[in-house]
Amino acid sequence: MDMLDAIDFRILTHLQHNGRATNLALADAVGLTASPCLQRVKRLESIGLIRSYGARLALAKLGEHVVVFTEVTLTNHRRANFERFLDRAREIPEVMECHHVTGGHDYLLRVVARSIAQYSQVLERLSAGNSGVGRISSYVVLGSPIERDILPLRELFEPNLPEEA
Structure with a gap:
């Protein structure tokens, strides 16, 4: 770069x-x-x-919705399983973020849905067929007192910033 x-x-x-x-x-x-x-x-x-x-939209002003953080554990850790799951997750527009993580789970997703019923349908689509999903844990967001969209560039990279000419 x-x-x-x-x-x-x-x-x-x-x-x-x-x-x-x-x-x-x-x-x-x-x-x-x-x-x-x-x-x-x-x-x-x-x-x-x-x-x-x-x-950046004010989602709450558009209407009722739920945000759910979802931990997904796959049945095994073969490359094909990861690819199959990611292909499935990419097809679901309510999946806003998907992070491959360390710890007891393989993925952490942020899902936005109209309701818990719609979220349930998202889970069914995620785990349908041969998607490789073994276990899912869900955390419904009750409130978000801190939300940031702007990266703190100075705090992240200041030690690496070149001196100004």
Whole structure:
């Protein structure tokens, strides 16, 4: 990956907070003129650091829903079993995240469903047929006092940030 400098990190931080910023506003915020700023953004996009731009929705304002963290343990640990399970999980749009984890389970999923009944249908689809699911544990979220979408780039990478020229 190309070397990033402090300005690149400022661009990434600013875009996390305001992905709709115009290039002129972004350039002003990070201390560049418009043309070099746009070149940097295009480079950050081309190397895959900026994956997409989108809106963060207030799900609670759209209607009732449930968020459930789901631990999945597979029946065995053959490659084909992992692939079969992941293929199944990818087909289910309510599966928002799927993490391969250590510990007593193989995967941790974050599932968003309209209701517990719909979540139950998700579980049926996950474990139907030859998906390789051995055990599932569910944790219904009662509240989320801390939710963050913005990565703390300074805290994660500050020791590695190059000095500004």
